[in-house]
Amino acid sequence: MKFRIYRYDPESGNKPTMRDYELDFESTQPRQGKKVLDALIAIKDTLDESLSFRRSCREGVCGSDGVNVNGTNVLACITPLEGLKQPIEIRPLPRLGVIRDLIVDMEQFYQHYRAVKPYLINLDPEPENERLQSPEDRAELDGLWECILCGCCTTSCPSFWWNPDKFLGPAALLQGYRFIADSRDQATNERLDFLEDPYRLFRCHGIMNCVEVCPKGLNPTQAVGKIKALLVKRAL
């Protein structure tokens, strides 16, 4: 199996290059086929120890290993090798600064996340037991709270590429809406005030790359649409 992987060594003073690797994977095939992360680990363990990438859970829930494979942002750990056109090209997520090899600087992405105040705001005295929430109200959060902050969506978004410092990007907007949509949250107006901005929210032009790449099947574009609808409703 042939791979072409983006390599960048910040200490060398050299420009990034694409390096070729070849792996023989036939002998140890598990029943469901190896994933891109298995290949990265095998290359690191057997061919080139210096290849650097992030990984943790290896099952698609921690969001560490977002990378660009053959032009699409994916989680390496849940992307099957089978069916990928060879040589399989693996690059870091687009638009963010590269620290080394496949490792990108996520700080901008995290800043946008923190900017939406991603925590419940409810100033009422806490009850003795749980706050009640109907299953219908709770269902409003499905498709929002499952975000794993991998960055696949935001770094696939042209609006983010053009204005990475000002446009919050799909992941942060999805989390912004996650708290607006929570029947227990009391800061909807304050949240909408923050988002009502030509850049933060309104640079989303519904291109929907985010929806296409989200490894958890979430729909940030829809969340943005709902925020916009709330803003319109509020203005009337």
Place this chain on the structure above:
Amino acid sequence: MTTMRPPKRTFDAVIIGGGGAGLRAALQLAEANLKVALISKVFPTRSHTVSAQGGITAALANVSDDNWHWHMYDTVKGSDYLGDQDAIEYMCRNAATAVYELEHMGLPFSRLEGGKNAGKIYQRPFGGQSQNYGGEQAIRTCAAADRTGHALLHTLYQRNIAARTQFFDEFFALDLIRDEAGSVLGVTALEIETGEPWLFEARATLLATGGACRVFRHSTNAHINTGDGLGMVLRAGLPLEDMEFWQFHPTGIPEVGSLISEGVRGEGGYLENKDGEKFMARYAPNAKDLASRDVVARAIAQELRAGRGCGPHGDYVHLKIEHLGAEKIKARLPGIRELSMQFAGADPITGPIPVTPTAHYMMGGIPSNMHGQVVAPVRTGPEEAVPGLYAVGECACVSVHGANRLGGNSLLDLVVFGRAAGIHMIDYLRENPIPRPLPQAEVEKSLARLARWGKKAGTETVAGLRDAMQRVMQDHCGVYRTETLLKEGIAKLDQVQARLPDAVLSDHSKMFNTARLEALELENLMLIARATLVSALARTESRGAHSREDHPKRDDDQWLRHTLYFRDFTQMRDQLDYKPVKLKPLTVETFQPKERTY
């Protein structure tokens, strides 16, 4: 070597680990306006807490009649009576409050439909949970679909953002700095991006570094679960407790190891062998598929051994939930369905999930008490608090899980003892306002350990040694153990360990050198593997997850006690000590050890 003084940061408290336990403790401290640093080798939401699925157990009685006494009984019984009953009472008594607190923080729990409990937190049945001290199945485990760990980890991280906890993401902790009097005064840590070592000085240090199932070849654990805090503790001359007890989760996906939650059986799923027999009825006539994890794991191992496994190699059994229907599976077990399709190639709506017992959880760890203080037999007493050092979560052994943890009790452990440690640390910091002088020699010792990986001659690779160690543990320290098997394991591990000084890195760069991190992690794993084998060989009984075929009975006369393992680094020797189980709870009557059946 030349004297190096790494850049220093000073805090009131430093927390190592950004999973549920570390974040819960950090929150307590930050909300008390203390200056707290949280060091994590990964961005906090990448921590392994995120993989917890089924839920967090607390006797809310939202579905079935319930109270914390019954939860306590189940936990003591589940622990095969090795759990300390004072700590277990503390945990179960505080469980409901801890869950309500998470709900108030915003955790998106699933909710109950209709009836008088409409809108309350959803609860599901889990293994080993009963009403009335061993009666009917209790419905006690609170869930956010089958992604409860994700919900809990993200909620706690979000609260810490609000509380302005200071995060040092992608910093790898190296060593505790301990002075001659035994006080812990901070840690050395490697900034991963720059490759530079730092010194974090703090009057209190909390270890929340999680589990270490990566000592095994097949495990449900994340790659990052390398038990770094345990290595730090052993190097500081402190012991590890009950390291022979590792939980093998009955339902991991073969080969890849991914966890299939006990919640699947809680929702009505059941196990079948290749003859289509629901075999759990033979092993646990009452609880069947919801018996305790050690019981179910042994049952599956027996079925495989008897040639009743499924598939071409007969190396797994079937977990079936088709009868629940597509709608319920999609609503209650969406994550499981995803994992099963991605890693087992099976959609549980239409067919069985292949599962096999897989290393999952470390019941042992850093000896601590219910305030999170690390305790060790120093000077006068058997359980003296180590000044300035705390440990919570999977890396700690309180011990609330004893010889076998119940499902849903690990997330509970994180938040109950994370909070308890935070509270105790606040008092400790108030009583100890003046920092003690830092022993520079200790800092240099740690840096020398790091510098060892700069050497350029050697024949062994880190990946090769890690693989060799994992094979030893998988083959010699699995579900069933014998004296012969363990002795052979130790001999083989000796050989692997003897090769470690010959290990060399080919990558000597500084910035984000993950090869060097893996080397440092391997050093920690190797110590843990050794502690496990040595502790397991000595314990000549079967209790909970430690099943000795040559000693099949539990032996309370001799072994109702905790193992303490020390490593003497100057003599290169192992040393074992023991301490009694705390059978006396805080306020209620002792649950006396009795035969354990499900």
